[in-house]
Amino acid sequence: xGDQQLEYLEFQADEVHYLIPLSWVDRISDRTxxxxxxxxxxxxxxxxxxxxxxxxxxxxxxxEEKAGFLADRVLGMRTLDRRAFISLREPxxxxxxRYLEAAVLLPEEQEGExxxxxxxxxxxxxxxxxx
Amino acid sequence: MEIIEVxxxxxxxxxxxxxxxxLFMNPKIWKIPGAAEEILGVSVYKGRLAVYYRLxxxxxxxxxxxxKTQSDMAVxxxxxxxxxxxxxxxxxxxxxxxxIWERKSD
Numbered sequence: 001x002g003d004q005q006l007e008y009l010e011f012q013a014d015e016v017h018y019l020i021p022l023s024w025v026d027r028i029s030d031r032t033x034x035x036x037x038x039x040x041x042x043x044x045x046x047x048x049x050x051x052x053x054x055x056x057x058x059x060x061x062x063x064e065e066k067a068g069f070l071a072d073r074v075l076g077m078r079t080l081d082r083r084a085f086i087s088l089r090e091p092x093x094x095x096x097x098r099y100l101e102a103a104v105l106l107p108e109e110q111e112g113e114x115x116x117x118x119x120x121x122x123x124x125x126x127x128x129x130x131x
Numbered sequence: 132m133e134i135i136e137v138x139x140x141x142x143x144x145x146x147x148x149x150x151x152x153x154l155f156m157n158p159k160i161w162k163i164p165g166a167a168e169e170i171l172g173v174s175v176y177k178g179r180l181a182v183y184y185r186l187x188x189x190x191x192x193x194x195x196x197x198x199k200t201q202s203d204m205a206v207x208x209x210x211x212x213x214x215x216x217x218x219x220x221x222x223x224x225x226x227x228x229x230x231i232w233e234r235k236s237d
Contacts (some may be wrong), residue, residue: 088204092204097166
């Protein structure tokens, strides 16, 4: 794989697609198997306040299972070229969401293409996995 | 100044024509996690990101209006209807975001 090629796990929460670097992923679990020390990261609750994370079935565990990303669907691996990344800036970004490294358009069978956000988990880790 | 009048679900806005980059139908607008309340979402237009301000319409709006910017990211609004074009006195208006105006409420 070239320097520009990186592997990600794609997941969906509240209709929004996310890409987490595969190197951060420990395993995927059923959310009911959550361990007490795992901090839940609920993007669905962030993009639709009040929705809550209870409908989300999957947990993507990261950082030695200290963090668990809630997901409606886990869509599989994607190998991406960094040159396809589209930079995000203010006003899309602010002090709270700088964990979004970039956006990227992904081809999709049903929707033509979909915008996905590339996550920078180290930013979330610095904040003890709080959104 | 020359304007394009557009209607969102609950506002009438006047878009400065010379600052308008494009107007197009059925924009695909995605949510931005953690964005400020005033931000409706983002779309991709000719390889650039376009950020939409929330000025009355939602992500299923019928048209998108993007403004010219110096940066590599466009900004714009979503609206339901283009109501017409014309000239309007700047003094009757107040600027909501650069290039997008509405009538002063007195």
